[in-house]
Amino acid sequence: MTDSNRYGRQWLAWIILTGSFLSCIILGIAVPLGINAILQNSTESLSLTVQANQGTVGIEETNGPRRAVLVGEPALSISDQTTIRTDTTASALMIVAPPDQELTLATLQVSSNSTVLLERADTPRFTVSDHPHRLAVDLQAGRVRVDVSPWTQRPLELVVTTPQGGIVSVRDPGRYMFEVSNDATQVTVQISGKATVAANGGSLEVGPGQRAEVLMNAAPSGPLDPARDLIHNGDFSEGLGNWAAFSWRVELPDQPTGETIIQSEGGDPFLRFRREGIGHADVRVTQSINQDVSDYESLRLLATLRIVDHSLGVCGIQGSECPLFLIVNYIDDTGVARVWQHGFFANGTVDDNLTPGQCISCAVVQRPHERVPLGQLYFYEVNLIQEMASQGALPPRYIESVTIVGSGHSFVTDILDVALIVE
Numbered sequence: 001m002t003d004s005n006r007y008g009r010q011w012l013a014w015i016i017l018t019g020s021f022l023s024c025i026i027l028g029i030a031v032p033l034g035i036n037a038i039l040q041n042s043t044e045s046l047s048l049t050v051q052a053n054q055g056t057v058g059i060e061e062t063n064g065p066r067r068a069v070l071v072g073e074p075a076l077s078i079s080d081q082t083t084i085r086t087d088t089t090a091s092a093l094m095i096v097a098p099p100d101q102e103l104t105l106a107t108l109q110v111s112s113n114s115t116v117l118l119e120r121a122d123t124p125r126f127t128v129s130d131h132p133h134r135l136a137v138d139l140q141a142g143r144v145r146v147d148v149s150p151w152t153q154r155p156l157e158l159v160v161t162t163p164q165g166g167i168v169s170v171r172d173p174g175r176y177m178f179e180v181s182n183d184a185t186q187v188t189v190q191i192s193g194k195a196t197v198a199a200n201g202g203s204l205e206v207g208p209g210q211r212a213e214v215l216m217n218a219a220p221s222g223p224l225d226p227a228r229d230l231i232h233n234g235d236f237s238e239g240l241g242n243w244a245a246f247s248w249r250v251e252l253p254d255q256p257t258g259e260t261i262i263q264s265e266g267g268d269p270f271l272r273f274r275r276e277g278i279g280h281a282d283v284r285v286t287q288s289i290n291q292d293v294s295d296y297e298s299l300r301l302l303a304t305l306r307i308v309d310h311s312l313g314v315c316g317i318q319g320s321e322c323p324l325f326l327i328v329n330y331i332d333d334t335g336v337a338r339v340w341q342h343g344f345f346a347n348g349t350v351d352d353n354l355t356p357g358q359c360i361s362c363a364v365v366q367r368p369h370e371r372v373p374l375g376q377l378y379f380y381e382v383n384l385i386q387e388m389a390s391q392g393a394l395p396p397r398y399i400e401s402v403t404i405v406g407s408g409h410s411f412v413t414d415i416l417d418v419a420l421i422v423e
Helices: 003-041 384-390
Strands: 043-045 047-054 056-061 066-070 076-078 082-085 091-097 106-110 115-124 133-148 156-161 167-170 174-180 184-191 195-199 202-206 210-215 221-224 259-265 268-275 281-292 299-310 324-332 337-345 378-383 396-408 411-422
Touching (some): 047 056, 056 076, 167 174, 184 202, 195 210, 202 210, 268 281, 268 396, 299 324, 299 337, 299 396, 324 411, 337 378, 337 384, 378 384, 384 396
Parallel strands (some): 133 156
Antiparallel strands (some): 047 091, 056 066, 091 106, 106 133, 115 133, 167 195, 174 184, 195 202, 210 221, 259 268, 281 396, 324 337, 324 396
């Protein structure tokens, strides 16, 4: 063998050895990195369900048929790239949850005259991933309230975009209100949490009890005077703290009382009234407000509720036994103490002679009781100033208390939250 052949083989051996060594190093680095990238970045869709709170809610999928969901129908499963539309008579409730789990990540209350596009809704496929759940929403019109649950190990990253160029980022649990008009976007942090509002080259962080505004072609302004909730612990996160729970009243002495308990669903607490028996029974929880509201232009009462079951048709023969009443004790502009109340029911048919549609023995400001879907979440909102004016009553000057009442024979009623917002 010549020297040139020997040297050639030696060089080939060194090349093979070096190449093998480098390949081993590359594979030793690339394979773990590749596996880690897959574990970190692989995603699957979040579970999204929509139910009609009022009226008929339109559901439009980008690459699918148009659908509608009616009040009382089961919740409809949707995917991302879906638009939710409500008209003047409709509102919707959307639940965001991890796939194949009952845990609630967020609840979206879509008000009337709103258009919401769900651009993205995904979560890491593998538990070792460091990434958050991700939800991206394009609020094109109207108002949406978002409750981000604190009872999750993995945080939810929420991004809301608006026509004014606003980009709102949320990563903390709390309650957030987003409202879009032709002229502006309003972002309010109502309960805990914080939001970063960016638009047109500017950025602003708002915390609890603060509001930001985004005008067309302008940076966000604020923090501004917020809408303020006069009710403390309205979401029952502190049990019945700040609430006075009264004893059950039972008509027949040989019949049982009921239960007033705080339960949890999907990690979120709620108040439940439960009673099974014959004859009338009722219970109430009350919070003292004692607040002058004469300088406010808006006084909105909001509640999220669910009537699981009740045995009486409508609200009984006097219309006074609704499974749920919301009651506001107030003093009007003339100094007279008055009561406003609103009842909710899910079973029965209104009959003026048998089961009237409102309480015929109550000396209160009221309108007909409201039918809600049996066993489904329902959110209610009313501007008390406008409501009382429409009934010929003077507006409230001073709010004394807010009361939640459960009544009837056998009934199960849930209250997830209640708020009294002044602006």
